[in-house]
Amino acid sequence: xxxxxxxxxxxxxxxxxxxxxxxxxxxxxxxxxxxxxxxxxxxxxxxxxxxxxxxxxxxxxxxxxxxxxxxxxxxxxxxxxxxxxxxxxxxxxxxxxxxxxxxxxxxxxxxxxxxxxxxxxxxxxxxxxxxxxxxxxxxxxxxxxxxxxxxxxxxxxxxxxxxxxxxxxxxxxxxxxxxxxxxxxxxxxxxxxxxxxxxxxxxxxxxxxxxxxxxxxxxxxxxxxxxxxxxxxxxxxxxxxxxxxxxxxxxxxxxxxxxxxxxxxxxxxxxxxxxxxxxxxxxxxxxxxxxxxxxxxxxxxxxxxxxxxxxxxxxxxxxxxxxxxxxxxxxxxxxxxxxxxxxxxxxxxxxxxxxxxxxxxxxxxxxxxxxxxxxxxxxxxxxxxxxxxxxxxxxxxxxxxxxxxxxxxxxxxxxxxxxxxxxxxxxxxxxxxxxxxxxxxxxxxxxxxxxxxxxxxxxxxxxxxxxxxxx
Numbered sequence: 405x406x407x408x409x410x411x412x413x414x415x416x417x418x419x420x421x422x423x424x425x426x427x428x429x430x431x432x433x434x435x436x437x438x439x440x441x442x443x444x445x446x447x448x449x450x451x452x453x454x455x456x457x458x459x460x461x462x463x464x465x466x467x468x469x470x471x472x473x474x475x476x477x478x479x480x481x482x483x484x485x486x487x488x489x490x491x492x493x494x495x496x497x498x499x500x501x502x503x504x505x506x507x508x509x510x511x512x513x514x515x516x517x518x519x520x521x522x523x524x525x526x527x528x529x530x531x532x533x534x535x536x537x538x539x540x541x542x543x544x545x546x547x548x549x550x551x552x553x554x555x556x557x558x559x560x561x562x563x564x565x566x567x568x569x570x571x572x573x574x575x576x577x578x579x580x581x582x583x584x585x586x587x588x589x590x591x592x593x594x595x596x597x598x599x600x601x602x603x604x605x606x607x608x609x610x611x612x613x614x615x616x617x618x619x620x621x622x623x624x625x626x627x628x629x630x631x632x633x634x635x636x637x638x639x640x641x642x643x644x645x646x647x648x649x650x651x652x653x654x655x656x657x658x659x660x661x662x663x664x665x666x667x668x669x670x671x672x673x674x675x676x677x678x679x680x681x682x683x684x685x686x687x688x689x690x691x692x693x694x695x696x697x698x699x700x701x702x703x704x705x706x707x708x709x710x711x712x713x714x715x716x717x718x719x720x721x722x723x724x725x726x727x728x729x730x731x732x733x734x735x736x737x738x739x740x741x742x743x744x745x746x747x748x749x750x751x752x753x754x755x756x757x758x759x760x761x762x763x764x765x766x767x768x769x770x771x772x773x774x775x776x777x778x779x780x781x782x783x784x785x786x787x788x789x790x791x792x793x794x795x796x797x798x799x800x801x802x803x804x805x806x807x808x809x810x811x812x813x814x815x816x817x818x819x820x821x822x823x824x825x826x827x828x829x830x831x832x833x834x835x836x837x838x839x840x841x842x843x844x845x846x847x848x849x850x851x852x853x854x855x856x857x858x859x860x861x862x863x864x865x866x867x868x869x870x871x872x873x874x875x
Contacts, residue, residue, distance in 0.1 A: 506740055
């Protein structure tokens with residue numbers, strides 16, 4: 405890294421802070437803070453939704469998968485895009501009319517207050533863990549590129565995100581996400597991708613030099629592809645950080661179309677990242693840790709100044725996801741736990757202040773965990789597994805099976821959590837089958853309790869009518 409690249413990255417950080425401060429002036433109410441006033445047009449909605457789903461893991465991870473497996477490295481991020489499109493085409497119309505803030509609020513309305521509390525805890529932990537991974541990613545990049553201490557690097561990256569998120573909530577997050585979306589797009593599609601192909605002497609040389617398996621879409625393995633579907637496609641459908649972005653759209657049409665466009669953008673992003681990794685296989689045939697292939701490739705092929713911009717795009721992806729997940733976690737805690745059980749009589753001004761304080765606390769916890777653990781990728785997979793395995797089925801049943809009873813939803817989530825965690829302990833934290841077991845047990849419990857409850861209620865009504873006739 406040369407001084408010019410360092411200047412570009414630090415200038416980018418300064419611009420993000422400044423834009424975050426500008427965005428904070430719009431956050432006058434709790435709805436402004438949490439949902440940007442539900443007033444985003446297509447471009448802003450598409451930008452903020454895309455920025456939150458394509459984090460550092462999507463950029464760095466896809467390049468790594470492309471390096472190791474070739475074109476089949478697309479499946480990780482492609483499944484994220486598929487999940488967004490499922491949410492946009494199947495669920496958004498049903499969700500939009502409810503005017504809710506969190507996924508837990510919806511489950512509480514459909515089932516019980518205990519269901520709302522339990523799902524809020526699960527979703528808040530999940531979003532916190534996602535934020536932790538992004539802070540770790542930012543710290544790692546700053547540490548490698550600027551040579552700063554890893555702890556200092558995490559505090560700097562996490563602190564910037566926390567600062568503008570506290571100031572303006574979703575409005576600041578949205579405004580900064582637009583910049584981050586543009587920087588990500590330019591950095592990956594218009595700089596890194598073409599220069600990687602050029603450095604590898606063109607696509608024809610890739611076809612000649614790479615192993616044949618690198619051009620197979622199934623080289624990564626069908627089991628891995630199915631695992632990505634369970635973790636990420638279904639996980640996106642029940643992720644609070646994604647729902648919270650969906651709720652910012654001005655209209656149902658914008659929410660639906662923007663989600664579909666974001667899904668296709670994700671697939672294109674996955675393809676670009678995989679090809680960059682494939683080019684790196686030729687340019688850098690040996691590397692100790694494939695996880696570092698994106699940064700190493702950037703250092704290898706990019707000139708001064710441009711290098712700083714591209715690496716700023718990676719930081720953009722990390723910051724977007726970190727800010728969205730921090731806000732999602734604090735919204736769940738504030739809206740579904742504090743407001744429901746401890747501060748029931750808060751007015752909107754008090755709710756806004758509580759949201760900011762909660763965001764600060766959640767951010768400090770995320771930064772502390774990042775410094776303490778420094779590697780939580782397995783924990784993130786566990787969080788995704790619990791989220792998909794326990795909450796997906798009750799959520800789907802909310803819309804598509806009206807006979808589900810209130811208690812059935814609560815026990816479905818509770819039993820699924822126990823089954824998923826037990827399965828992960830027995831079969832290993834990277835196993836896919838516990839998610840399937842969790843979903844299967846969830847649907848069995850929900851259907852069984854619902855049918856039994858409905859049968860008892862029907863029998864009681866029949867007995868009541870018979871007694872009434874006798875009288």
